[in-house]
Amino acid sequence: MANFELTKEFLDEIIEAIDQQNREKIIDEIVNLYPADIATILYELDGPQAHYIFQFLDTEKGADVLSSIDSDDRKRFIKEQFDVEEIAKYVNLFDSDDAVDLLNEQPIEIRERVIAILEDREHARFILDLLHYPEDVAGGLMQKELVKVYEDQTVSECVEQIRDQAETVDKVFAVYVVDKDNKLKGIVALKEIVLARKNTKIENVVQEDIVYVETTLPGEEVAEVMQRYDLEAVPVVNTTGRLLGRITIDDVVDFITDRAEEDFQAITGITGEAEEDDSVWMLAKSRLPWLVVGVIGSLLAATVIKGFEGQLARVTALAMFIPIMGSTGGNVGIQTSSLIVQSLAERTALAIGLGERLMKIAKVALVNGLVIGMLAGGYVFLTGDSQLFWVVCLALLSVVFLASFMGTITPLLLDKFGINPAVASGPFITTANDLVGIGTYFLIANWLL
Amino acid sequence: MANFELTKEFLDEIIEAIDQQNREKIIDEIVNLYPADIATILYELDGPQAHYIFQFLDTEKGADVLSSIDSDDRKRFIKEQFDVEEIAKYVNLFDSDDAVDLLNEQPIEIRERVIAILEDREHARFILDLLHYPEDVAGGLMQKELVKVYEDQTVSECVEQIRDQAETVDKVFAVYVVDKDNKLKGIVALKEIVLARKNTKIENVVQEDIVYVETTLPGEEVAEVMQRYDLEAVPVVNTTGRLLGRITIDDVVDFITDRAEEDFQAITGITGEAEEDDSVWMLAKSRLPWLVVGVIGSLLAATVIKGFEGQLARVTALAMFIPIMGSTGGNVGIQTSSLIVQSLAERTALAIGLGERLMKIAKVALVNGLVIGMLAGGYVFLTGDSQLFWVVCLALLSVVFLASFMGTITPLLLDKFGINPAVASGPFITTANDLVGIGTYFLIANWLL
Numbered sequence: 001m002a003n004f005e006l007t008k009e010f011l012d013e014i015i016e017a018i019d020q021q022n023r024e025k026i027i028d029e030i031v032n033l034y035p036a037d038i039a040t041i042l043y044e045l046d047g048p049q050a051h052y053i054f055q056f057l058d059t060e061k062g063a064d065v066l067s068s069i070d071s072d073d074r075k076r077f078i079k080e081q082f083d084v085e086e087i088a089k090y091v092n093l094f095d096s097d098d099a100v101d102l103l104n105e106q107p108i109e110i111r112e113r114v115i116a117i118l119e120d121r122e123h124a125r126f127i128l129d130l131l132h133y134p135e136d137v138a139g140g141l142m143q144k145e146l147v148k149v150y151e152d153q154t155v156s157e158c159v160e161q162i163r164d165q166a167e168t169v170d171k172v173f174a175v176y177v178v179d180k181d182n183k184l185k186g187i188v189a190l191k192e193i194v195l196a197r198k199n200t201k202i203e204n205v206v207q208e209d210i211v212y213v214e215t216t217l218p219g220e221e222v223a224e225v226m227q228r229y230d231l232e233a234v235p236v237v238n239t240t241g242r243l244l245g246r247i248t249i250d251d252v253v254d255f256i257t258d259r260a261e262e263d264f265q266a267i268t269g270i271t272g273e274a275e276e277d278d279s280v281w282m283l284a285k286s287r288l289p290w291l292v293v294g295v296i297g298s299l300l301a302a303t304v305i306k307g308f309e310g311q312l313a314r315v316t317a318l319a320m321f322i323p324i325m326g327s328t329g330g331n332v333g334i335q336t337s338s339l340i341v342q343s344l345a346e347r348t349a350l351a352i353g354l355g356e357r358l359m360k361i362a363k364v365a366l367v368n369g370l371v372i373g374m375l376a377g378g379y380v381f382l383t384g385d386s387q388l389f390w391v392v393c394l395a396l397l398s399v400v401f402l403a404s405f406m407g408t409i410t411p412l413l414l415d416k417f418g419i420n421p422a423v424a425s426g427p428f429i430t431t432a433n434d435l436v437g438i439g440t441y442f443l444i445a446n447w448l449l
Numbered sequence: 450m451a452n453f454e455l456t457k458e459f460l461d462e463i464i465e466a467i468d469q470q471n472r473e474k475i476i477d478e479i480v481n482l483y484p485a486d487i488a489t490i491l492y493e494l495d496g497p498q499a500h501y502i503f504q505f506l507d508t509e510k511g512a513d514v515l516s517s518i519d520s521d522d523r524k525r526f527i528k529e530q531f532d533v534e535e536i537a538k539y540v541n542l543f544d545s546d547d548a549v550d551l552l553n554e555q556p557i558e559i560r561e562r563v564i565a566i567l568e569d570r571e572h573a574r575f576i577l578d579l580l581h582y583p584e585d586v587a588g589g590l591m592q593k594e595l596v597k598v599y600e601d602q603t604v605s606e607c608v609e610q611i612r613d614q615a616e617t618v619d620k621v622f623a624v625y626v627v628d629k630d631n632k633l634k635g636i637v638a639l640k641e642i643v644l645a646r647k648n649t650k651i652e653n654v655v656q657e658d659i660v661y662v663e664t665t666l667p668g669e670e671v672a673e674v675m676q677r678y679d680l681e682a683v684p685v686v687n688t689t690g691r692l693l694g695r696i697t698i699d700d701v702v703d704f705i706t707d708r709a710e711e712d713f714q715a716i717t718g719i720t721g722e723a724e725e726d727d728s729v730w731m732l733a734k735s736r737l738p739w740l741v742v743g744v745i746g747s748l749l750a751a752t753v754i755k756g757f758e759g760q761l762a763r764v765t766a767l768a769m770f771i772p773i774m775g776s777t778g779g780n781v782g783i784q785t786s787s788l789i790v791q792s793l794a795e796r797t798a799l800a801i802g803l804g805e806r807l808m809k810i811a812k813v814a815l816v817n818g819l820v821i822g823m824l825a826g827g828y829v830f831l832t833g834d835s836q837l838f839w840v841v842c843l844a845l846l847s848v849v850f851l852a853s854f855m856g857t858i859t860p861l862l863l864d865k866f867g868i869n870p871a872v873a874s875g876p877f878i879t880t881a882n883d884l885v886g887i888g889t890y891f892l893i894a895n896w897l898l
Contacts, residue, residue, distance in 0.1 A: 034660075036677045163644055172640045173622070173681075190639050191621045195612055211483075227706065228485045230699040232620075232681050249698050250679040256702070257676065260709040261791070267716055268787035269780060280809060284816035287784045294780045295821050298773035299828050305769045306832070312768050316761045319768040320754045324747035326772050327883055330779075331718060331743045331876050335736045338717035342710070360729060367733035372744050379748050383755070427780050430879075434776055 004037040011044050018049045027056050035064035043073060051081040063093035067102070075105040084113045092119050095170065096126040097143035097251065103127065104135070123168075130245075138222050139215035141255065142236040142245035147175045149202055151185060156198040158188070173232045176243055177206045184235055184243040186210055212237050215244060220259065220345065223252050266420055267338075269294075269427035290427040297431030301326070301438045308442040311449065317385040318445055321392050322438060324376060328396060329403045329437030330430035332368065336361065336407030337429050341421045344411065354412075361404050369400035391448050395441040402440060403433045453486040460493055467498045476505050484513035492522060500530040512542035516551070524554040533562045541568050544619065545575040546592035546700060552576065553584070572617075579694075587671050588664035590704065591685040591694035596624040598651055600634060605647040607637070622681045625692055626655045633684055633692040635659055661686050664693060669708070669794070672701050715869055716787075718743075718876035739876040746880030750775070750887045757891040760898065766834040767894055770841050771887060773825060777845060778852045778886030779879035781817065785810065785856030786878050790870045793860065803861075810853050818849035840897050844890040851889060852882045 010029075017025040030038060030053060038057070042050040042065070054062050069077065078087060087106075091099045091114055103111045118124040126144035133139030145168050149158045158175055166172075174187040186208040196205050212235045213222055226234055226249060236245045269290035278286075305312070305322070312318055373393040380389045410429060411421035459478075466474040479487060479502060487506070491499040491514070503511050515523065527536060536555075540548045540563055552560045567573040575593035582588030594617050598607045607624055615621075623636040635655040645654050661684045662671055675683055675698060685694045718739035727735075754761070754771070761767050822842040829838045859878055860870035 032658075034678060159643055162640065166640065166644065171681075172643075190643065191611065191615065194608055194621075194639065194642055195615060209481075227699070227702050229483060232622075232698065249681065249702070250676070253676050253698070253702060253705070256705060256709075260705075260712075263709075263713065264716070264787065264791065267713070268783050270784055270787065280812040280816065283788075283809075283813045287781075287813070287817060288820060290784070291777070291780055291817060291821060292824065294776050295773065295824050298770075298776045299825065301772040302769040302828070303832075305772075306766070309765050312761075312765045316758050316765070317755070319761050319771065320751040321747075322768065322771045323750040323754075323775050323883055323887060324744060326775055327743045327747045327779075327880065328740070330776075330879070331740055332736075334717050334876075335719055335739070338713065338719065339732075342713065360732075363729040364732045364736070367729065368736060368740060371737060372740055375741065375744050376748065379751070383752075427783075430779070431776065434772055438772060 004033065004040070006037075006040050006044070011041070014041060015045065015049065018045070018052055023056070026053065031056055031061070035061060036068045038065045039068040042069065042077075047077060047080045050077060059089060060093055063090040066090050067094055067098040071101065071105055074102065078102075078106070084110060085117065088114045088117045088119075091127075092123060095143045095145055096123065096130055096245075097141065099123070099127050100130045100140075101135075103131070133215060136219040136255075137215065138213045138217040138219070138236050138247060139244075141219055141222060141247045141251050142215070143248070143251075144245045145169045146235075146243075146246045147172055148178050148243065149175050149188075151177055151179065151201075151203040151206065153202050154198065155193060155196045155200045155202065155205070158193060158202060159198075162193075171233075171248060173248075176235055176246070177202055178243050182243055183241045184210075184212060184237050187235070210235070213247070214239060219252075219255050222247060223256050223259075226252050262420065263341075263422040266422040267426045294427055294431050297435050301435050304435070304439050304442060308446065311442065311445060315387070315445075315449060317388060318391075318442075320385070321376070321380075321388070321395075321441065324392075325395060325399055325437035325441040326434040328372060329399045329433035332365070332400050332403035333407040333429040333433035334426075336404045337411045337421075340408055340411045344415050344421055358405070358408065361408055362401070365401045365404040369397040372400060373397050387449065388445075391441075391445045394448070395444045398440050398444065399433075399437045402436050406433060406436065453482065453489070455486075455489050455493070460490070463490060464494070464498065467494070467501055472505070475502065480505055480510070484510060485517045487514045488517040491518065491526075496526060496529045499526060508538060509542055512539040515539050516543055516547040520550065520554055523551065527551075527555070533559060534566065537563045537566045537568075540576075541572060544592045544594055545572065545579055545694075546590065548572070548576050549579045549589075550584075552580070582664060585668045585704075586664065587662045587666040587668070587685050587696060588693070590668055590671060590696045590700050591664070592697070592700075593694045594618045595684075595692075595695045596621055597627050597692065598624050598637075600626055600628065600650070600652040600655065602651050603647065604642060604645045604649045604651065604654070607642060607651060608647075611642075620682075620697060622697075625684055625695070626651055627692050631692055632690045633659075633661060633686050636684070659684070662696070663688060668701075668704050671696060672705050675701050711869065712790075712871040715871040716875045743876055743880050746884050750884050753884070753888050753891060757895065760891065760894060764836070764894075764898060766837060767840075767891075769834070770825070770829075770837070770844075770890065773841075774844060774848055774886035774890040775883040777821060778848045778882035781814070781849050781852035782856040782878040782882035783875075785853045786860045786870075789857055789860045793864050793870055807854070807857065810857055811850070814850045814853040818846040821849060822846050836898065837894075840890075840894045843897070844893045847889050847893065848882075848886040851885050855882060855885065 014029060017029070030041065038053070042053065057065065066074065087110070091102060094102065103114060106114070115124050115127060129144065130139070130142070147162050147165050147169055149161055162172060162175065172190055174189045175193065176187055177185045179185055186206040187210050188202060188205050188207065192205050211225060211229050211231060213225060215236055215238055222234065231249065233246050233248045235243055236247060237243055270286050373396045376396055377389055377393045380386065380392050407429060414423065415421045463475070463478065466478070479490065487502070491502065506514060518526065540551060543551065552563060555563070564573050564576060578593065579588070579591070596611050596614050596618055598610055611621060611624065621639055623638045624642065625636055626634045628634055635657040636659050637651060637654050637656065641654050660674060660678050660680060662674060664685055664687055671683065680698065682695050682697045684692055685696060686692055719735050822845045825845055826838055826842045829835065829841050856878060863872065864870045
């Protein structure tokens with residue numbers, strides 16, 4: 001099977017089968033699909049239809065499907081369709097990290113009742129451990145399920161460990177070697193276990209120089225570490241070096257794509273989790289906040305222009321260059337800030353001091369300002385409003401400088417206050433720079449004309 | 450070892466050691482680092498210094514370091530410092546996909562000479578096979594190294610296969626089961642191999658219902674498939690179902706982050722691979738193309754405004770609302786286009802027809818246009834230029850509609866012509882919409898005043 005594709009025809013068939021309570025058809029068509037594909041179908045059904053499908057899935061498949069559904073949709077779905085016993089039945093079979101994600105979507109009361117009736121009590125304890133961690137640090141991304149062995153055990157004891165835990169630990173890439181205090185000593189890759197003789201001691205095959213992360217490491221840095229060292233899983237330890245869990249690459253991939261999507265939305269001025277297939281009202285609502293910010297910024301610009309109405313009445317040609325001041329300010333601001341945002345994201349780069357950074361930015365601004373100023377100056381010269389030549393050139397050069405500095409400072413400040421600096425590449429910086437650009441222009445006009 | 454961090458002090462020490470040809474110090478400090486960390490150090494050295502380090506690494510570590518360096522830097526570094534024999538020595542130990550990446554960076558002549566003298570002739574054949582594929586499809590992402598077995602073999606024969614190939618196949622997640630024609634029949638997870646009895650036949654443990662991809666599948670869809678089904682590796686087959694290679698998750702993670710970075714740069718109007726620590730000239734050059742586009746757009750807007758100079762002379766207050774027309778057009782255009790870009794990226798969504806899509810966009814535009822129009826209308830009303838009330842309201846509503854439609858059509862058209870539609874979320878759409886917004890405004894003013 002490659003790539004499942006959900007066609008309109010197939011979906012219509014499924015809905016018809018549900019309406020007619022056609023059990024055989026549903027079992028034939030759905031039960032053998034991959035969980036992620038069943039989830040795709042559920043997105044297109046209403047709550048009761050989606051819930052109806054679940055009765056035909058065995059509990060394990062049902063749990064896999066439920067763990068593949070997007071957070072927001074799952075929250076609504078579970079709230080409308082599932083009682084506490086049913087939630088617990090499925091959560092009992094989740095990996096601990098996925099269980100925590102699902103429970104964090106629920107009201108505290110539901111969360112506590114589900115944990116209280118979980119059949120697997122070790123699992124319940126794992127979940128309680130994980131609930132303490134913020135979502136976006138290593139502790140919040142890790143799962144408790146892993147295979148661990150002691151240094152003085154043999155390979156064949158290790159295989160027995162894997163066998164015992166085969167049901168709860170879905171993916172085994174390596175076994176983790178710990179001492180009596182549960183301190184992480186190293187790992188043995190599964191390949192080594194396959195190739196080693198049965199009575200080999202673990203201490204003879206353990207790889208001791210390994211990469212691990214601490215529970216408090218931010219998710220971005222976990223992603224960076226796993227990508228840097230090409231890891232499928234990374235062990236998570238506390239500050240004393242005790243092994244607490246592991247993070248698998250699939251969760252990190254999800255984390256990376258979620259972050260990229262968030263950045264994309266921040267840059268383009270869409271708030272919340274808007275998707276093209278949301279309702280008209282949802283779509284409008286996700287856009288309005290930034291549009292309104294833009295409108296307010298522009299009305300401030302209008303007020304600035306009003307203040308120079310006398311100038312404008314004398315030299316109407318001044319109006320011609322209002323757009324170039326706004327757009328140049330906006331474009332330069334976005335370009336500068338986005339490079340800063342990128343370098344904030346890639347924290348491995350050698351830190352350069354603020355002074356050095358500003359100096360360099362000033363040089364780049366000089367080059368760009370001169371090129372832009374010459375282009376616009378040429379236009380002014382050719383179209384004959386020659387009294388504006390120096391006003392336009394000087395204003396553009398100033399705007400490029402100001403926008404470069406604002407584009408540098410804004411994301412650094414946002415980052416300092418814990419706000420996603422990517423918003424500084426979006427409507428916010430454009431609006432601010434529009435305003436600064438137009439203000440600068442009229443001040444210079446006022447001075448020179 | 451967690452997270453290596455390169456400090457200025459450490460770097461200075463290394464550079465001093467190189468200058469003094471202090472072998473012991475370099476061996477002590479560098480040789481035991483992870484390849485990715487050594488690569489980080491090399492970025493900060495000049496060519497001869499970096500090359501000097503290589504003589505202290507054994508060939509395998511040298512190959513790992515070389516395969517971790519970014520494409521552009523590696524291209525320059527190899528060109529300046531390595532002869533063909535030295536390239537071949539390292540490429541001989543690369544995974545085939547990495548070898549192809551490195552060779553694709555070289556001039557054809559160098560590429561052919563390296564392949565001709567590769568010691569491992571099977572490896573050379575692998576590389577020649579892979580050189581045919583475009584970089585951004587499954588065939589271009591796959592590596593030839595994998596472990597395969599036949600259905601009628603036993604688990605212990607399979608373990609021998611793994612042992613034989615342990616040197617060339619770095620990461621084994623599963624073994625691939627093929628028939629006599631090399632057609633892919635299924636996989637056996639490494640965990641199953643560990644747990645199975647030695648004389649079990651492979652056909653009794655093979656998992657037949659598996660996910661695979663064809664060589665021509667675009668990289669984005671490979672990433673989507675691996676993420677959807679939580680895979681660490683996916684087998685690649687040709688159209689007749691023959692097994693050709695596999696793609697591992699680390700390459701897909703790199704692919705995803707590269708794409709996210711490209712999109713980010715496209716949106717924010719930076720061309721090429723600019724990084725904040727590039728030279729002033731590189732930085733200026735990467736920004737100028739879009740700045741110039743913005744300037745040209747704004748000068749066209751200036752020409753439009755010039756055409757309405759008579760109007761402006763009569764009603765100077767018209768100039769006040771030039772910024773709001775431009776910025777609203779730009780913001781709405783970016784928001785609309787970025788949702789389209791997102792839905793193009795997530796190709797799993799049920800396709801909705803263009804008509805339906807436009808209808809919905811029109812409704813969203815109506816809601817947003819009314820809110821923005823009312824805000825700006827209120828401002829006009831309060832500041833007393835009441836003759837402009839209808840001009841501003843009507844122009845804003847029209848601008849929101851026009852920008853929404855352009856924001857929808859532009860990325861769809863770009864995608865059709867094979868251009869990254871993310872550029873439509875950047876300066877291009879802002880500039881176009883600035884111009885359209887201002888033109889619409891003056892036409893309506895001309896009509897109503």
